[in-house]
Amino acid sequence: MRSVGFLSQCKVGRIIIMASEVQANNGVNVEALLAAKEALTNAPEAAQFKWRAACEWKDGTHSHSTVESFYGLGQDQHRKTTFAFDADHPEVFASLDQGATPVEYVLVGLASCLTAGIAAVAQNRNIQLKSVKATIEGDMDIAGILGIDSDVRNGFSGITVKSTSTPTPSPRTSRLSSLSRRSGRRSMTLSPIRRTSRSW
């Protein structure tokens, strides 16, 4: 697979989508998003966002991070909730496994971005979703981070999203299968990936 930046090729994988032909209501306010698109076209400075996280070391490889405010639409934005996360390394790394690994947090970000994108694109195309499920897997040679081989990249060598289509392909298959590809093209976390799309 050809490596592009941080993430290399993504083979679309196990994304299970069940859909039916009814007036779509996937919970995505597409009208508001289209209105925002129009407004921000004339106010590009308002489209400049800054996303933030704060991290505090606890012990060993265990750290605690929080996410609350971000900057966008010309000002700091504050949430009602502070989201908190613990990260750590697993026991096979001689750590205490008190949280997911940093690289797994990246995979969570990617999977959730693709999934939200599918919902948004489906809504925009009036496709009613019943369910969307994805599994994502990132390959890594830890010889790099252990300092065994300086030629080994310290990061993913490949990411695979495994896909399966449900229900059995129908005349709608082409509309369903394009959802994940469209989501990937607009994904804020997937953009540097060159994908080998698979029909489903």
Next chain:
Amino acid sequence: MRSVGFLSQCKVGRIIIMASEVQANNGVNVEALLAAKEALTNAPEAAQFKWRAACEWKDGTHSHSTVESFYGLGQDQHRKTTFAFDADHPEVFASLDQGATPVEYVLVGLASCLTAGIAAVAQNRNIQLKSVKATIEGDMDIAGILGIDSDVRNGFSGITVKSTSTPTPSPRTSRLSSLSRRSGRRSMTLSPIRRTSRSW
């Protein structure tokens, strides 16, 4: 800033490290890691890891992800705990803010990776850490994801980790300031970034 893959230049920022010169015990089992390095040098196949996440769409832009097993050291590895995460978009995106955004999950991964790396490098250099704190900020022009401008990258245009040194710089400053740079060079999430290091 020059863009390299998914993440562009990172200016080392607000990393506050308090340290003292005692026999270091930062909770990182460096001896085990060095033993693993030696063992895996002779068994490169065991260094091939696969990290995983599973994601399920809930409603709108809200999804729920889980992290449990991964593959490494020649077999599937299972944890005692399944880590669960909710992701969503914020209210300014006409969503319900039921979780951090996907891009914030990526920042959490990056910040926690750098922090764990600092602890590991400090332990290896017999530097006793008292605290490590970091703030990380990712710049993003959402004109890309909204489809306003196809030339705008769908991702971060830059990432800044803000740093401040504490205590006041001393003859040990050079040792402390190199911790974050060393952590960045080995970071599994930061590797493609070209960084402008700042002394502190």
